[in-house]
Amino acid sequence: MRSVMPADPLSDLSLDEIEARAVPLLDPGVLAYYAGGAGEERTVADNRAAWGRRRPVPRVLTGTGTASTRGELLGAPLELPVLAAPTALHAIAHPGGEAATARACAAAGTVMVLSMMGSARPAAIARAAPEGRRWLQLYVLRDRGATDALVDEAVAHGFEALVVTVDTPIMGMRPREERSPFALPPGVEQPVVGDAAARTGVAPERFFADLVDPALGWDDLEALVARAPLPVLVKGIHHPDDARRAVDAGAAGVIVSNHGGRQLDGVPATADLLGPAVAAVGGRVPVLVDGGIRRGIDVCVALALGADAVLVGRPVLYGLAAGGQAGVEAVLDRLRRELAGALVLLGCGDLAAARGITLWS
Ligand SMILES: Cc1cc2nc3c(=O)[nH]c(=O)nc-3n(C[C@H](O)[C@H](O)[C@H](O)COP(=O)(O)O)c2cc1C
Numbered sequence: 001m002r003s004v005m006p007a008d009p010l011s012d013l014s015l016d017e018i019e020a021r022a023v024p025l026l027d028p029g030v031l032a033y034y035a036g037g038a039g040e041e042r043t044v045a046d047n048r049a050a051w052g053r054r055r056p057v058p059r060v061l062t063g064t065g066t067a068s069t070r071g072e073l074l075g076a077p078l079e080l081p082v083l084a085a086p087t088a089l090h091a092i093a094h095p096g097g098e099a100a101t102a103r104a105c106a107a108a109g110t111v112m113v114l115s116m117m118g119s120a121r122p123a124a125i126a127r128a129a130p131e132g133r134r135w136l137q138l139y140v141l142r143d144r145g146a147t148d149a150l151v152d153e154a155v156a157h158g159f160e161a162l163v164v165t166v167d168t169p170i171m172g173m174r175p176r177e178e179r180s181p182f183a184l185p186p187g188v189e190q191p192v193v194g195d196a197a198a199r200t201g202v203a204p205e206r207f208f209a210d211l212v213d214p215a216l217g218w219d220d221l222e223a224l225v226a227r228a229p230l231p232v233l234v235k236g237i238h239h240p241d242d243a244r245r246a247v248d249a250g251a252a253g254v255i256v257s258n259h260g261g262r263q264l265d266g267v268p269a270t271a272d273l274l275g276p277a278v279a280a281v282g283g284r285v286p287v288l289v290d291g292g293i294r295r296g297i298d299v300c301v302a303l304a305l306g307a308d309a310v311l312v313g314r315p316v317l318y319g320l321a322a323g324g325q326a327g328v329e330a331v332l333d334r335l336r337r338e339l340a341g342a343l344v345l346l347g348c349g350d351l352a353a354a355r356g357i358t359l360w361s
Contacts, residue, residue, distance in 0.1 A: 010323045010330035015294045015315045018331060022093075022321035029182025030092050034317050036176030039265025047261050047292030050269030054301045055360040059347035067343035069336055071351045073286060073309055074161055074231055074252065076133060079109025080336045081351060082299060084328070085260075085290050085311035086137030086163060086235075088117035091188045093321040099128035101320060104328030106132030108336065113137050113163055113311065116150060117207070121191040126157035137163040137235065139212045140220060146196040146211075148227070155229050161252065162228055164221070165259075167236025169214040172263035218249055225250035233288070236263075238273050240280035247284050253308075254281055256289040260313050271301065278306030296338025300346060304357035 010018055023031060037044035069080050084105050091097035098112075098120035105112035106129040114125050116138045125134055136154040141147045151162065184190075190204060196211055197204040213220070225232045231252030236259060237243045243254050256277045258267050270291035278287050289302050290311035302310045312335070319331035348354045 010319070010327055011333065013330065013334070015312075015318070015331060015334060018322050018327065018334075019315070019318040021323075022318035022327075025321050026093070027182055029180045032176040032180035033089075033182060034087075034093070034314060036174050037261035037265065038172035038174055038263055041176075041261060041265065043258055043265050043267050043269065044261035044292075046269040047258065047271070048294065049292075050271035051292060051295075051298035051301050053361060054271065054305075056297065056300050056304055056342075056346055057358040057360050058345055059358075062347035062349075064344055064347050064349045064353075067340050067348060068350045069339050069343070071309070073111070076160065077109070078111065078133075078309065080332060080339070081303070081307075081309035082293075082332065082335050082339075083111040083113060083135075083288070083309060083311045084316045084332075085257075085313035086113040086115035086118075086165070087313050087317055088115045089119050089184075089188070089190065090317065090320055091119035092182070092185065093317050094324045094327075096320065096324040098125055100325035101316060101328050102129035102132050102134065104319075104325045104332060105129070105134075107325075107329055108332035110332065111135055111160075114159075116192045117190055118192070119188050119190060122150075122154045122157045122159060126159075130158070134159050135161040135163055135233070137165055139165055139168060140216050140224060141196055141211050142213045143196065143200050143211070146199050147224075149195070149199075150192055151228060151230070159230065161231045161233055163233045163235050163255065164224065165235045166216065166221070167238075167257065167259050167263050168208065168212065169216065171208045172259070172265070174262060218245060221246070221251075222249045237277060238267060240276040243277040243287070244280040247281055251285060253286045253288060255311070256287065256307075257311075258291055260291055271305070274302065274305045274307060296335055296340070296342045299335065299339045300342050300348075300354055300357060301359065303351060303354035304359050306355065 111133040202210045233253035234246040235255035286308035319327035
């Protein structure tokens, strides 16, 4: 007799359905923090809509019956061109926290980008998923010594790259968050923020007000790249001239991002910003993009517009809330299957072929 394994309840769900499972499980303040954006959330909505405004046109009779989602990024293999974006505080989604996310990313063969505002420190992520690929996101602090100490920890624990976020000189105004504040539950910490605050005698809650350098310039980026023992990707690029300038400053990659619509409401969707940024970079370094990517076909559109890979933020948090490590695995596996299927139907056997997809817009 054949034994039938019980179906994983999340494995057949779309990212929207996984989000719907997560929402009732989250504290209202945490949900407002995760889901919310700046202002009236026009950019949050447009990030998502803009992928759908571009329609990839299938090519037929290409002899393509299967597609590979495998590629390479910064010289190392990637099973899926979808990375986990840096997002703060995974432990308020699920007790497994960033360690669970790191294990799920390792299982999917993709990179986890750990936020410096995370509820785990770099060393803990390395312990949780030693075989996984990991990058560290940082905000440049006024206290450059604190920034350097964090970079040293990342290097010591096998992080491959730094992601410097440059779109947050101040926090965006987020009415949903302001209306529903939440307190960190007992036992949840932000160890890296805590260390930096302790070094300078500043309260950790004043991270953006007092610790992050709000007046960062291109010279600071150049100095950071020159000092950094790891490749530096610049996250939060909107304008094509800034994309070019980041590469001139030594960036090893550019991430087109409006912070998931959480900074300035009314800025363009990232699908609209991507093409000009790709043209400005001119193939010198990889270009990544995030914001509103929820379907395999969105990934196809990003690849067709010239992205080398994409990142997803909120879907990882919802996967984590809905099912811990298995929930994040379900999110990444769903995107992998949707992407592979879409590639076949578009007549592309691999990611390189996706660059040639015609977009009907
Ligand atoms: C709850 C939350 C926390 C975030 N924290 C950070 C962070 O600490 N550092 C950072 O660079 N970006 C942060 N982001 C932005 C993400 O890295 C990413 O740009 C964005 O979520 C992508 O949009 P998506 O959520 O629609 O996929 C955060 C986003 C969310 C939703």
